[in-house]
Each structure stands twice: as C-alpha cells, then as structure tokens.
Amino acid sequence: MRSRYHASRARCVLWCMFLTSAGPCNTKIAKSRAEALVQKGFTLTGSARRDAFERALALSPLNGNALVQLGMADMAHEDPAQQQRAFDRLELAFSSEAEPSVPIHSQQGLFLATIVGRRAVEAEAFKKAMTYFEMAAASQGAQDHCPAMQAATLVTGYPESEKNARMIIQRYNKRVQELLAQNNLHVSKTADPQPYIFCIMSAFNHELYHESDLRKNLQNYYLLAIKALPRLRYEAPHLSRSLQTTRVESSTLRIGVASGFFGPRSNSVLADFGEVLKRLSRVQFKIVFIYFKEGGSPDSEFLADMTDDKLVFDVNKDPDWLQSARKKVGKLRLDLLLYLDLTMSRMCQQAAMSRLARVQATSHGHPVTSGIPKETMNYYVYWAAAELPLKTAQKHYTEELVLLPADTLHQYYNHRTADGKSVLDSQRFNHLTRSDFEGVPSAGQWYVCMHKPFKRHPKFENLLVQILLKDP
Numbered sequence: 001m002r003s004r005y006h007a008s009r010a011r012c013v014l015w016c017m018f019l020t021s022a023g024p025c026n027t028k029i030a031k032s033r034a035e036a037l038v039q040k041g042f043t044l045t046g047s048a049r050r051d052a053f054e055r056a057l058a059l060s061p062l063n064g065n066a067l068v069q070l071g072m073a074d075m076a077h078e079d080p081a082q083q084q085r086a087f088d089r090l091e092l093a094f095s096s097e098a099e100p101s102v103p104i105h106s107q108q109g110l111f112l113a114t115i116v117g118r119r120a121v122e123a124e125a126f127k128k129a130m131t132y133f134e135m136a137a138a139s140q141g142a143q144d145h146c147p148a149m150q151a152a153t154l155v156t157g158y159p160e161s162e163k164n165a166r167m168i169i170q171r172y173n174k175r176v177q178e179l180l181a182q183n184n185l186h187v188s189k190t191a192d193p194q195p196y197i198f199c200i201m202s203a204f205n206h207e208l209y210h211e212s213d214l215r216k217n218l219q220n221y222y223l224l225a226i227k228a229l230p231r232l233r234y235e236a237p238h239l240s241r242s243l244q245t246t247r248v249e250s251s252t253l254r255i256g257v258a259s260g261f262f263g264p265r266s267n268s269v270l271a272d273f274g275e276v277l278k279r280l281s282r283v284q285f286k287i288v289f290i291y292f293k294e295g296g297s298p299d300s301e302f303l304a305d306m307t308d309d310k311l312v313f314d315v316n317k318d319p320d321w322l323q324s325a326r327k328k329v330g331k332l333r334l335d336l337l338l339y340l341d342l343t344m345s346r347m348c349q350q351a352a353m354s355r356l357a358r359v360q361a362t363s364h365g366h367p368v369t370s371g372i373p374k375e376t377m378n379y380y381v382y383w384a385a386a387e388l389p390l391k392t393a394q395k396h397y398t399e400e401l402v403l404l405p406a407d408t409l410h411q412y413y414n415h416r417t418a419d420g421k422s423v424l425d426s427q428r429f430n431h432l433t434r435s436d437f438e439g440v441p442s443a444g445q446w447y448v449c450m451h452k453p454f455k456r457h458p459k460f461e462n463l464l465v466q467i468l469l470k471d472p
Helices: 002-020 024-041 046-059 064-074 080-094 107-122 126-137 146-153 162-180 195-199 204-208 214-228 268-279 321-332 346-352 390-396 458-470
Strands: 253-259 285-293 309-314 336-339 359-363 379-383 400-404
Touching: 024 046, 024 064, 046 064, 064 080, 064 107, 080 107, 107 126, 107 146, 126 146, 146 162, 146 195, 146 214, 162 214, 162 458, 195 346, 204 214, 214 390, 253 321, 253 346, 285 321, 285 346, 309 321, 321 346, 336 346, 390 400
Parallel strands: 253 285, 253 336, 285 309, 336 359, 359 379, 379 400
Antiparallel strands: none
16 A cells, blocks of 8 residues: 555656646646636636636646636726736737737727726826727727727827827827728727727827927817717707897806816815815806716815805716716806816816807816817917917917916915925925935036926927036
C-alpha cells in the first residue's frame, strides 16, 4: 500500500511539473484544459461559474473567453480596483496575444469596444478612447450610427501640440459633416437609456480650441444631436403661434434660472453668479431655480438656503427627466429662462434644445456658444470687458450676443481671503514661504499659472516657454 501511495504521489508531482513547464506541448495542454473550464463555466451560475473562469485564466492567462467573462462580471464592481482590473482584462482580450481575441465584427466585440472606450473617456485617456471608438465604428456589427458618433464627437482636452490641436478639430468637423450627410442617421439600436450621453461625447473640451471656429464646431454638434435624436427638438404648447396668448402685464417678471452646478457649494458657476442671484429684487422678479442634477451630483446647499421656488430634475430618479422638465417648466410660463452653464451640463444641453420660455438665454458659466440657433436660444449674455468688439464677437456665437457694460463689474465679489486665511476652507497661508513648496528655488523669479492643465492650449504653453527663455 505504502509503495503504491508513493508511486501515485510521484506521478501527480511529475504531472504538475509537466503542466507548468514551458514546453510547447505542455502549454498546449494547459490551454486545452483552460478552454474546457471555460466551456464548463458557460453552463454554470454564481460562484461556480466565476471559479471556472478564474481557474481557466490561471492555466492560460491569455484565454480570451475567460478574460471577457471575468471583465464583464466586474466592470460595474463597487471596488474601484476590481473595476479597473476588469477593464484591464477586457483590453487584454482585444489584444492580438489573446486566444481567441475579441472579434470586433461581432455584437459582443462592438459592445465591449464601446464600453472600454467610454471608460477611457472617463479616465481622460483620450487616445485609448479613440482607438476603441474607431474599432467600434468600423465594426460590421454596428446596427446604427452610435459608434461612429462617438468617434466623431470625441475631442481631447490635452492636444499634444498646436498642429495636433488643428488636426483634432479638422477630424471632428470632417466626421460630423460625414454623419450629417447620412440620409438615415439614427441611434435606434442603442440600448442605453440615455443615448444622447452615450453616443455623443461632451462638448466641454471645445472651449480649449479658441483658434478654431467655435461657432461652426458647436453648431455642428447641435445639428448632429437633433438629426440623430429628433425628439430633442420641442416647443412648449403655450409658445405655439396658434396657441399663443397675450402676456398678462405685470410688474413682476417670471425668471427661471437653470444650472447643472447648483450642487457643490464651492464651484466656479456659483462663484460667478451666486451672489448676484441672491441679491436680485424679488419685487421685480419672481425667481424659480431649476437644478438639473446629473448622476452623482450632491443635493444643493445653495438652493436649500434660498426661499424661492425650486424644481429639481434628477437623472438617477427619473429616467424620463427631459419630458418631466418640459412639462413642469413649460407650465411656469416664464418670461425668461436663463441657463448658466450650457456646455458643461449634459442635462442642460438637452433641455436647452427645447423652447420652454418666451425668451431663452445662456451665459458665461462656460465661455463658448451653445451652438443652438437663436430662434431657440435667443441670447448669450457676456461682459464687454472680456470680449472683442460686439460686431466681431457676434461671429463666434449662434445666439444674439448681449454685452454687459465693460466699466461695471458683472459679479458681486466676495473676498476669498481674510486675515491670512482662506474663507473657503479656513486654512492659514500667510506664514508660508518658498521653502514650504517642494522643488521651488529659494532665489530667482517664480512664475505661477493658477489654472487646471486641461485649460491650457499648447500655444499658451509655448508662450510660457518663451517667457522662461527670456528670464534665465
């Protein structure tokens, strides 16, 4: 018995060594066993299914089927590290090393390329995102124009050079024009409940490309959106010519103020407009605040402090929020609907394509035109001291440009510091010296650009280089 036991154990050890050695024959056996586990995994459920795929991947780390199954299982995992691992596996499944690699011309390949591309956009990995969007757009599995629209509308926030910046905008306009030329542009096969957000990338980064024709860029963006999604165009019933009634004269004007950035107490939009809005006469104006609450946005402390009427449209609570907004805002019969930050909020963008008030306007919460025609978005309100002369400046806007006087500050300014401390977070700063900052020299000039990197165009960075060269 003892000798038979030892002989059996020796065979097991030799078999394990055989499977884990680097020889081609052994690798082939490992791959075969891995694929058998994958096929078994397809018949299982729950933890047994996952265990089969994990074991397959342990035997053959490049098994494409196991990579896909585990990646799909964890791509919405609550643990960010596990979620990242899932997308790493999906990317590996697309590589030529994977066996089999994801077939891009299949429905699964199309779906996964789109999802990986979207993830890359969120991580601001724009090159990677474009790679996957272009793969999806070229897929024979595409049943509508969503993948092509994703590839067309992706604009990076980090162009590598002035030449690269020009190329990005030229590519954007070329691809959008090609889509607009399609007779039957549609996204009807896209299963996502928010096709506008899923298929059309944000217009936010267009602000960076100041050397391009922003009016044309954003106008094309709007035209693409309404052609692919005609339901975005809407007019409230009370504004229809056949149903229009004479406005009842009143000394009080009804104003709706809409934003997607009422949430965080400290943000650039509230810093710009908040104090003015607080001080508007409630005798002259009946104010209704309209908060378009994007996914993940907090409740608004700013609005909680205000006694005015409020409407909140939460995309997480109401998938049909756009219809709700049209109905409820339309019923207000506003004299003016003012959007503070159109190209920063995807919800505001969609709502603004509807005519819901007698007069509609947007402003410089984000300093580029909405691209929406002035028949719908009537005015863009800006400050003359920050603009070109009116006749020249108007060429950059689809709306009619209205400029506030240059000699009057357009904000009510609250000081950000007092007694050597920040008013925002109470941190003291007046004791700091150069030695408190790592890498800052103790002598010489120190240049500071207090802005986020994605707002710096390569042309501006070249100017910074020239300043440094002239001040050695």
